[in-house]
Amino acid sequence: MSEKLSKLKELLGEVSDINRAAAVLGWDQQVNMPPGGSEGRGQQLATLGKIAQEKFTTDEVGKLLDDLKQEFAGADADSDDAAMIRVAARNYDKAKRVPPEFIAEQAIVSTKAFEAWVDARRKSDFSIFLPHLEKNVELVKKYVSFFPPADHPYDTLLDDYEPGMKTAEVKAIFDGLRPKQVKLIKAIAATKQVKDDFLHKKYNEKKLWDFGVDVITQYGYDWSRGRQDKAPHPFETSFNVNDVRITTRFEADNPMATLFSTFHESGHAMYEQGVNPAYERTTLAGGTSLAIHESQSRMWENLVGRSLPFWEHFYPKLKKTFPSQLDGVSLKTFYKAINKVEPSFIRVNADEATYNLHIMLRLELEIGMVEGSIAIKDLPEIWNAKMQEYFGITPSNDAKGVLQDVHWSYGSIGYFSTYALGNLVSAQLWEKINKDIRNLDDQIRQGNFNELLTWLRAKVHVHGHKYDPQDLVQKVTGSKITPEPYVRYLTTKYSEIYGL
């Protein structure tokens, strides 16, 4: 190995160690930390973040990257080293453009904005949040200004989560998707609603937990390289390829969410567990983008975990676990219930058919805010109008509307679309998988997920960060991200469930 490459790997390895250490502190904060610990922890995380940034953006790293780009100019772009240098150089360029003072300013502004948002949501009063959101958006625009002009200012934001993806591409994808999804939801709304009262009975938390654990063990989540804990918000986090953890929660009024969030997070986790171990401590470690990550979590949660073959296998066991709650409930009835479609105000509880519309709504607003075509003060009104247009419902107050999500209070703008893109990719991969594994449904019906996971490992997981999301999807499915498979998936599934 080139001496310079080896030096670069050593330096970036340390940066990775610091970031992973910060991830441990973040996990602990969510899972274990006593209330008193938060101030000290915040300080520790700030210091680690600062050191990681400093160590990554030294002139020494810059010089090594310049030299290595030249050295590897003629190399196979598909080689690991070339990819590592390419990704590192891109990250370096981004990190160098953003001045440390800006990061500090944004931290202060968004901390205040978060507090204002909490207050505004509690009082359902957008005016409390308005000046803070305006300031956040201003900073987002300033952030964009550090980068070379793009086709669209939103491109710069999107690129942080979906490297190489353009706003125009996302718009085109969603424009193809929106009318079909709206049409589907309206068709469903016109039919008789399915029954799901039995899902809202009392379910024992421990039994739900154990059931979820058994399912994801069968999926192939490797417990010798992970663990599950309880946390207020479910998430997945990785400390290295051999320590990939998930959390779930229990909601008394929505007990099945414990199961489905375990399935969901296990999808993220199996992705991380499947990355080439040789990428450890390099910029190729970990999943390549939020959308690809979400494709994995949504696949195991929905395309597998909310499918009929899956429940043909698991429903008898679930019924045995909860005999009184599911007494007299047939497999078909249960299957329909967990796939109930219902226009709703709150994104995080939305079903598969309506979820993407929540995302599109937000994306349109975000793009409008960033390009200046939407005035922040008009957001509540626009929000409500779009809710009416897409879902046929209007929130009774801003807490259930424009104030529901925390993201904008952090100043995080640019990644909502990745949730919807993840859904699309999950279906796109699924069509390809079903071509490669002809009897996949039968395998799932047997509770056998081995071939599916092996396929995902080889085609998606192992590559880590090596390919940008669009390139990866192209490489695996033969085309870039496209909405058709998802529309076909939804239409087939819901036509059957709702007899459309």
Add this chain to the structure above:
Amino acid sequence: MSEKLSKLKELLGEVSDINRAAAVLGWDQQVNMPPGGSEGRGQQLATLGKIAQEKFTTDEVGKLLDDLKQEFAGADADSDDAAMIRVAARNYDKAKRVPPEFIAEQAIVSTKAFEAWVDARRKSDFSIFLPHLEKNVELVKKYVSFFPPADHPYDTLLDDYEPGMKTAEVKAIFDGLRPKQVKLIKAIAATKQVKDDFLHKKYNEKKLWDFGVDVITQYGYDWSRGRQDKAPHPFETSFNVNDVRITTRFEADNPMATLFSTFHESGHAMYEQGVNPAYERTTLAGGTSLAIHESQSRMWENLVGRSLPFWEHFYPKLKKTFPSQLDGVSLKTFYKAINKVEPSFIRVNADEATYNLHIMLRLELEIGMVEGSIAIKDLPEIWNAKMQEYFGITPSNDAKGVLQDVHWSYGSIGYFSTYALGNLVSAQLWEKINKDIRNLDDQIRQGNFNELLTWLRAKVHVHGHKYDPQDLVQKVTGSKITPEPYVRYLTTKYSEIYGL
């Protein structure tokens, strides 16, 4: 505040953040980490350790310390800032003397030595460990050589754990203690042994855990700034003054150990929770030395937790919790059983009366190894001879003898004595406390520990690292560490229990 002082605090604050972050990773490693995580975690800890060392030993820190020493030359030595600068300067001087290559070499050598020790202990074959221990001792001597000559080479090692303490002082203390303790044990051995079979019945783990939690809640351990988990080895660790955690374990054949290790660790934890919050992120944060730390843990475990007044309060509740196990067992019988004295091979399970002898034995061997008066190859023989001399028993093999402790395999030499010193300090403080709080026994009999904790907070805890251990003991009790109070304590207690 002087601009230089404020700069120094900023720099040392970052070093503290990194070290505290490493503590979180270390805690997680013991408590949560899946087996797969160890390699990556080791790497992360190595990187954090390296960065903390680098950031602490910069010329900038050195220059600031030099300037500040001058600036504070005339200041009240008792002021927090002066103490902080003094402690930081001492730590800086130490850190600068040890070359990074030496630290790296020691890490490699001790990792191999640890593996050899595990193997040697399993096979009870000292010869497997011998060459590694020789190498470890060689490195310890090399470490000593980085420092200016002291009265005794062991002084340099001891100073890392008990700042300012001399080998000659420790020897003198132990010389005063040894004959009295040996005499006591022989007197006990000549009497009728107490009954304790009921302590080794089956006890429910959860109930023991809950009982321990209730006791330390009553002690004053602050759960809003801490938590307890299970770990293979009980320990206390602090991430900041408001996040101080403990662990305990369950041993089926020694169930009461769950309780007493909870009491013990809570003593460490209450010390850390009681340090002046203004010392956070400075070199004054945390307990001042291992011996003072151990004085707190042993006090709450033994002087409080194994006392008759304590059990006068708690025994009825314990009996209610374990009615069948303690059926027909009187308070007095129970009290005697938990204080049973018995010469034994294994230090960690030793009772209060024999524990210190285990420590003295090791200290004598360590001093001999470091000054070269003992050949490493002769250790097993010397060990066994001393066991016979002090306890009247000889281990049947080296696993139960010279190979029992892990410490020497790490190359850790110099801190065994702190365990025994901690016992002495606990009794020395106890005599003073009982002068200041005349009805302490009555308070304990009522389950009221408030005045005791308040006393410890004000006299010991709040000072953190401000005073060196001998100075602190002098300040609080009027004399340096001395064995008499401990001898008086043991003699009184065991004379009554064994009717001497």
